[in-house]
Amino acid sequence: MDERVEVVHRLELSVRGPGMYPGGGDSQLFLSGDRALVMSRDSPMGIDATERMDRAKPVRTRPQTRLTLVDLAGTPRVIGSMTSETEFVDARQTGSVARIVVKSRPRIEFPVEPHGVQQEQKALERNRQLVQKAPLSAWLPKFEVRNGAETKAYTMPCGQV
Numbered sequence: 001m002d003e004r005v006e007v008v009h010r011l012e013l014s015v016r017g018p019g020m021y022p023g024g025g026d027s028q029l030f031l032s033g034d035r036a037l038v039m040s041r042d043s044p045m046g047i048d049a050t051e052r053m054d055r056a057k058p059v060r061t062r063p064q065t066r067l068t069l070v071d072l073a074g075t076p077r078v079i080g081s082m083t084s085e086t087e088f089v090d091a092r093q094t095g096s097v098a099r100i101v102v103k104s105r106p107r108i109e110f111p112v113e114p115h116g117v118q119q120e121q122k123a124l125e126r127n128r129q130l131v132q133k134a135p136l137s138a139w140l141p142k143f144e145v146r147n148g149a150e151t152k153a154y155t156m157p158c159g160q161v
Helices: 049-053 117-133
Strands: 027-032 035-042 064-071 077-084 087-094 097-103 142-147 150-155
Touching: 027 087, 035 087, 064 097
Parallel strands: none
Antiparallel strands: 027 035, 035 064, 064 077, 077 142, 087 097, 142 150
């Protein structure tokens, strides 16, 4: 029996990263009716590796999780997306409900100092002060939701973290 696969449409999504799931692969897909939810991880680098090596300070990047909702009725089209500065952990689908688990870290920049026991003690104390002074907004995950041309940014409420 000769089985042939025919590609009927290709939809380019901004899906990239070093491999999101065990065994490789950059994306995961859930299907429900005529809708697909594509979960992907982005690792925004900003500059290439050779340029990073020339810098005195290390470049810190934050992981991003992107959820893209695709309408598969007719010609596939993206109908919305959500991007967050979070790291994808796992996801499950029951019926048409998808539950996505992500983790986030506070947005607090800690200066890089030279090594040494005394320097490390000073850095530890300074970092404790930075954590205590950090505003609530530094601790709460942020999300950006796009529906067509409309984009809204919001911060997760404390009670939902």
